[in-house]
Amino acid sequence: MSALRNFLNKIKPSFQEGGKLHAFRSVFDGFETFMYVPNDTAKARGAHIHDAIDSKRIMSFVVIALVPALLFGMYNVGYQHYLAIGEESGFWCNFLYGLAAVLPKIVVSYLVGLGIEFTVAQWKGEEIHEGFLVSGILIPMIVPVNCPLWIIAVATAFAVIFAKEVFGGTGMNILNVALVTRAFLFFSYPSTMSGDKVWVNGNYMDCINGVSGTATDAVTAATPLGQLATGDPIGYSFCDTVTGFIPGSIGETSVIAIAIGALILLWSGVASWKTMLSVFVGGILTAFLFKGSIESANFSWFEHITVGGFCFGAVFMATDPVTSARTECGKWIYGFLIGVIAIIIRVLNPGYPEGMMLAILLMNVFAPLIDYYVVKSNINMRAKRATK
Amino acid sequence: MSKLFSKENGEVFTNPLNINNPIAVQVLGICSALAVTSQLKPAIVMGLSVTVITAFSNVIISLLRKTIPNRIRIIVQLVVVAALVTIVSNILKAYVYDVSVQLSVYVGLIITNCILMGRLEAFAMQNGPWESFLDGVGNGLGYAIILVVVGFVRELLGFGSVFGFQIIPDSWLLENGGLYMHNGMMTMPAMALILLACVIWVHRAYNKDIE
Numbered sequence: 001m002s003a004l005r006n007f008l009n010k011i012k013p014s015f016q017e018g019g020k021l022h023a024f025r026s027v028f029d030g031f032e033t034f035m036y037v038p039n040d041t042a043k044a045r046g047a048h049i050h051d052a053i054d055s056k057r058i059m060s061f062v063v064i065a066l067v068p069a070l071l072f073g074m075y076n077v078g079y080q081h082y083l084a085i086g087e088e089s090g091f092w093c094n095f096l097y098g099l100a101a102v103l104p105k106i107v108v109s110y111l112v113g114l115g116i117e118f119t120v121a122q123w124k125g126e127e128i129h130e131g132f133l134v135s136g137i138l139i140p141m142i143v144p145v146n147c148p149l150w151i152i153a154v155a156t157a158f159a160v161i162f163a164k165e166v167f168g169g170t171g172m173n174i175l176n177v178a179l180v181t182r183a184f185l186f187f188s189y190p191s192t193m194s195g196d197k198v199w200v201n202g203n204y205m206d207c208i209n210g211v212s213g214t215a216t217d218a219v220t221a222a223t224p225l226g227q228l229a230t231g232d233p234i235g236y237s238f239c240d241t242v243t244g245f246i247p248g249s250i251g252e253t254s255v256i257a258i259a260i261g262a263l264i265l266l267w268s269g270v271a272s273w274k275t276m277l278s279v280f281v282g283g284i285l286t287a288f289l290f291k292g293s294i295e296s297a298n299f300s301w302f303e304h305i306t307v308g309g310f311c312f313g314a315v316f317m318a319t320d321p322v323t324s325a326r327t328e329c330g331k332w333i334y335g336f337l338i339g340v341i342a343i344i345i346r347v348l349n350p351g352y353p354e355g356m357m358l359a360i361l362l363m364n365v366f367a368p369l370i371d372y373y374v375v376k377s378n379i380n381m382r383a384k385r386a387t388k
Numbered sequence: 389m390s391k392l393f394s395k396e397n398g399e400v401f402t403n404p405l406n407i408n409n410p411i412a413v414q415v416l417g418i419c420s421a422l423a424v425t426s427q428l429k430p431a432i433v434m435g436l437s438v439t440v441i442t443a444f445s446n447v448i449i450s451l452l453r454k455t456i457p458n459r460i461r462i463i464v465q466l467v468v469v470a471a472l473v474t475i476v477s478n479i480l481k482a483y484v485y486d487v488s489v490q491l492s493v494y495v496g497l498i499i500t501n502c503i504l505m506g507r508l509e510a511f512a513m514q515n516g517p518w519e520s521f522l523d524g525v526g527n528g529l530g531y532a533i534i535l536v537v538v539g540f541v542r543e544l545l546g547f548g549s550v551f552g553f554q555i556i557p558d559s560w561l562l563e564n565g566g567l568y569m570h571n572g573m574m575t576m577p578a579m580a581l582i583l584l585a586c587v588i589w590v591h592r593a594y595n596k597d598i599e
Binding site: 187 | 571
């Protein structure tokens, strides 16, 4: 590690004022502060409390928390493929298949997103922010495995420019960037995002001989949410939906892997347990009330929260510190409404099987309003107490 | 003659095309700009209809401006606009029926287009018929330019065609073995709003003095 530090120190002067690579200073600065905590984070005056870690380290925690779900997602991609074509396969075979299918998506999402971030930072003469570290890994995890790469690239570019850079970059965005990517895909290219044909990769790969090709026909598999939308009963056992051996977006299927990520986030204090818990409370309560009331509501509450992106959204999306409510009381309201709206969309609108995305985006928009009224009611309460 | 085409009159005509564009600068008439621009043909027809109606209602109101009682001027303006809209709507139905079906209620809704009332109130009530005519044509064409730009992008990306001619061949499509896919969001008004924002973005980047 010290070799890297020495190397960075050595090349640093050429990026500073007057150096010949001065034009690329923000790229250098972004890389250096990603690898090492900067010496001067903020001026040491005023009433700020300095935390031990800066926001690049916080983002790294989220990425680490996402790793279990990502690894399981890769394994599940292979497992679903070999299950669908009816072939026996071992653990490593499944995993390698999934790795080969998912890795290009991660590369594309990072290349496009970071490319735009670096360009904009360079253009405006600002330093590079760290926001895309998390979005870049989230985007491949919330798309179906068959989604073409160029479509992911277009959607990522759209989301980074229109959901983030026009609002002023990292920390200023109103909507969650990864979810905007998914929403763009969902409304622009619906045939790659829903239906029966997108969830299982049909590309053939013989991992024993190392041969790959595109031999097999499109493989179909219905997700539990697809079954919900068509009014069928759930076709997977509760055990499968918890462990995650079901078709679905790459990272969202396994409740166990997501729970490990949730523990990491809560232990490190990056995500708020209030938001997380209240999403589940809202979702469970609504599903419980809906159960059996109308024809399309034949899922039980425990099935609702284990299928689709409910857990993934609650743990990794709703708790995004930038776009969620910031007041403590506001977090309860914000999370609760996400849960309620997600289940309402799932049950009442068969056209949008995944209600979690739309619910979180909608509440992203309302989060500042919630905060405003929480603060205002607190002021009123104190004013009343003072005048009594 | 020189008075008719003086520099001031030239500016009355060219300002709304660029630095005082009704959509990009005054942000008027957005509703119909979102609704009719999913394809180029209805966008052009709509732009021309608005141009004709703004021009002639401006002239008529300008001729009447001395005789209209101030307290009922809005009603008089509305009657003039409504009469012109009805004429244009019937002409469209007679000669380009398919486009008038596509435009549906939005031809009738030209009556409520803010550009019209804005120009009548702000310009025609104070100026002579010739200046008002130039102002009306300029504003209508300024509106039409933006509609054409947005309509072009939306039709190209949403349907793969321009003016109804297929530009992107069907064999490129994913379902026919290719890689390409039409962008479904381009056909929705939501994307028109974002495109409109892009047009305004570019416009302001070139005209930095516009607040």
